[in-house]
Amino acid sequence: MDRRDFVKLTGIGAAGLMLPITGRMVTAAELVEAGMDFATKKSLSNVALEAATKAGATYADARIGRYLNQFITAQEKRVDNIVNTESVGVGVRVIANGTWGFAATSEMTPDAIAKAATTAVAVARANSKFQSEPVQLAPVTGAGDVQWRTPIEKSCFEVPIQDKVDLLLAVNNAALDNGANYITSVLFQVNEQKFFASTDGSYIDQDVHRLWAPFFATAIGAAGFKQRSGLSNPVGMGFEYLEPDPAEQIQVQGANVGYRYAYDMVRDAKEAGQQLQAKLKARSVEPGKYDLVLDPHHLMLTIHESVGHPLELDRVLGYEANYAGTSFATLDKWKSGNFQYGSDIVNLFADKTQKHSLGYVEYDDEGVKTKEWDLVKDGILVNYQAIRDQVHMIDQDESHGCCYAQSWSDVQFQRMPNVSLRPNAEDLSADDIIKDVENGIYIVGRGSFSIDQQRYNFQFGGQLFYEIKDGKITEQIEDVAYQSNTQEFWNSCVAMAGESDYRLGGSFFDGKGQPSQVSAVSHGCPTTRFNDVNVINTARKVG
Amino acid sequence: MAIYTESEARDLLSRVLAFSKADECEANLDGSIAGNIRYARNTVSTSGVVSDVNLAVQSSFGKRVGVATINEFDDASLEKVVRRSEELARLAPENEEFMPNLGPAEYDSVDAWSESTAGVTPEDRAEAADASIAPSKANDLVAAGFLNDAKGFNAVMNSSGMFAYHRSTNVDFTVTIRTSDGRGSGWATRDYNDIDKLDTGTASAIAIQKAKDSVDTREMEPGKYTVILEPAASVTLLGNMAGNMGQRAADEGRSFLSKKAPEGEELPEDAPRNRVGEKLFDERVTIWSDPQHPEVPTAPWSGDGAPVGKTMWIENGVVKTLPNSRYWAEKTGVPYVPTAYTGGGLFGGGQQMIMAGGDASLEDMIRDTRRGVLVTRLWYIRQLDPQTLLYTGLTRDGTFYIEDGEIKYPIKNFRFNESPIVMLNNIEELGKPVRINGSMIPPMKIRDFTFSSLSDAV
16 A cells, blocks of 8 residues: 655645655656556456456446646745655455445555455455445446546646746745745645556546645734735646636625636736735724625635535434534425525536536446435525435435545545635626625635534634725725534525526545545635624733 | 664664765664553453554755655665665655754663563453443442553664654543543543552543533632642643744744734844743743653654753743754754654654643642632643634533632633743743643642533533
8 A cells, every 4th residue: 555644745834735746756757758548547447346246246337547746836936845756556356245344455456456355355255244224325327438637727746847847936926025924835746647447347547636725924013914815726726826817706895806716826926026015004893793605715615614514415424423414404494395595596517527626527426327416406405415325324325426536545535625605696796795784794715714613603704804895995904714514504695696607626635434534625706795794803912 | 562672772773874876874773562452331442452563764965855655674674774764855855944963962861661561461451441430330439541652762862963752651641431321521641651640540540530520510600710730721721832832933923922023023134033031920930841750751862863862941931942853953052952753653743842830739729718619620722822822621520619728619611822931931830840732740739710501512
């Protein structure tokens, strides 16, 4: 097995950001080498399927994976780290005696793969002694031979490292020249080359690309320090995302610029420096009830925490009780057909089909064709997120296609698809939403976030806070966080912008399961208004 | 894959260094075998064994550094990984903060190995799960738990003659037990080097009791309360504080330990930039690390092979030492303060903390409390302000009102907004430290702990 380790990125917050890295370290040149061809993968996967079937499996799938990563970090005027990793291997999952079994190997020989398959069957048999709920799989039609690739214009790994280093140093200089004292900028580039085969007759080869370019800037003032993170979105795109395009920028009057499907990292860093200086001087918020206008780069995380997680069926049923928790959105609420999750303008949908999203693939990691479905329709809870072995528990016979494993060496399980808020049919702008607010706060960017284990009570911060008075943004303020309850919050949703304001934000490292696995997921939404939300002041005097 | 002995590791690393043509070379060899079992809804859901051995080679030419890794150890592979690290080093930009090799050193002896843990079988894990599931079923409750056991070794050698080796075993167990109607929830955790100390049935009995006792909660107004924090409730906040104690961030002005000038003034050029030597906490607060602690042993060396001994971080409320890098120590003219190598991955996680306490048990502390709130654990802890270390999060899996020395009734969970700095100034009593997440932490009675809102979550 490969090493699973954590690379510590210093300078991101005081304690650093610990990131999971799987794979061996290689040169950048090795990242653009071609992997194994389709025919070889098909032949090796057949070895696994046949060995598993022969050992008594009633179902088997094999995932042959080549996972490539490149991470580059720059601190102030220097390059801190360039890490290239590659991880190759095969994971075999089987059902025997009505129980799942899984085994994986990095040895890509027919013998080793057959052994992994028989080990998986042995694991299934051993666990079946303690199994009281035999696996029931929703049917899937074999896909035959399929090849798919994330629609990218420019593969990140083909861009010379020097160009990326130059970009990050330009970003850092822009922040440092405009008011920041410290900055760490990062490029995360991921390519999952994954081949899926199953006894249902599928041989699906997918080449998935993702990119994230965050930065973390700090300014020191006489009375303390302030931090501001970049406003990029992690995306299922190539390096073209980092080529600035004014048509993809949304300027909110008196406030920030938001980015859609192209990001100007240097411009954002320059504005971060300026906004940090403003933060050092900004007035502290007066706690109380405000109408909140949430920009998409902020609201995506609220959607992730208060809609995405509570509607994962495994959480609802108790499979995650010992770690992430359970859910307030229990089956009886769903069955009632009238559980008012949000106000009647709230429509939340799930998919793994949105272009540029982190979740976008043609088939999930158990060979199910991906699709879009409603979770909350006209404010009413109508569905969950479920995979092949779960949908029967909600009286459905078709998987939603949201099964995922972080690598070949981990077993696949239900993961959050993209979960998004449908924009207003009327194409209003963010400015249109702000102009009707008498006493409010416009919140931009993701900050501190915390929610309970059943997803009722949450508290969220942000990066930038602007006071709204009589329909206009007046000034930047500080120390804002809002506390609410999921159902109360979504029922206070009164207005949202339209399609041209809709943007995809996302989480590159969403954790779940024991042992924990990460996955990447997007959330689309327009600028949206929520009335009468409780705002607290997070400043405190100590020592 | 085997767990390499000290001499096997020394032999392999010597073979690696023999291939080096760089100015300096350092090689880390880490290996582990970990097994786990997971259950939910009173049935086993997944189990597995992960074994892993990895060699990382770092070569340097001047201040240009490259790292490559491999998991095959024949001579051709070893030479290949050394050459690749040299190639990467030549391509790398200069790293101004690169520090040359350390030389040979003497290390304290540490025993972190248990043959019992090293010999755990899949059947043992299944039985451990069953010992938790069976009583849960018998009580008409629903158990979900996770057990992970691991054995591993770490070794490092460099071309300047330094060699260090450490091996350890570890077992972690957590269990959540809920009533079948979802109105009550209890939790327990245990971690040891020696699995013989782990009784999943006894730990589960605590979770069972808390699940039963936490049904029919009452609401209390959010506000400031005297709390008894079980060690599991405070360990993350304390760990987060320890993680924010680095000297460099403090010197650079971006930490709670940065020295600030009085309002309207500037710090003189030669003034200290951090708050070492200042009393920031109640005088009962003493926190240190010690690789030789018998309950929570760690490697007696850091990732670069520097010896790590007992280090006092906070003594009698006074900040004594801040961890730093060799680069920063040299730049600021203070001693290098390394911390124990945790290896990342399976054995990774936070640094070991040992916090002084008293003799009182949790039960004694409850008995001595007139009015207060007992907190089993805190959840989803996130920082709100790095300057004050203000954190938010929620109570979970057993929150109870105490009156006149007794637990009176379960209460609804709270969201808290509090700083460990404030907490460690508001100490009423410290109990007897117990092992939690590889650290020794006492139960603490804290006054004026800030709960900001109620949560409906169970």
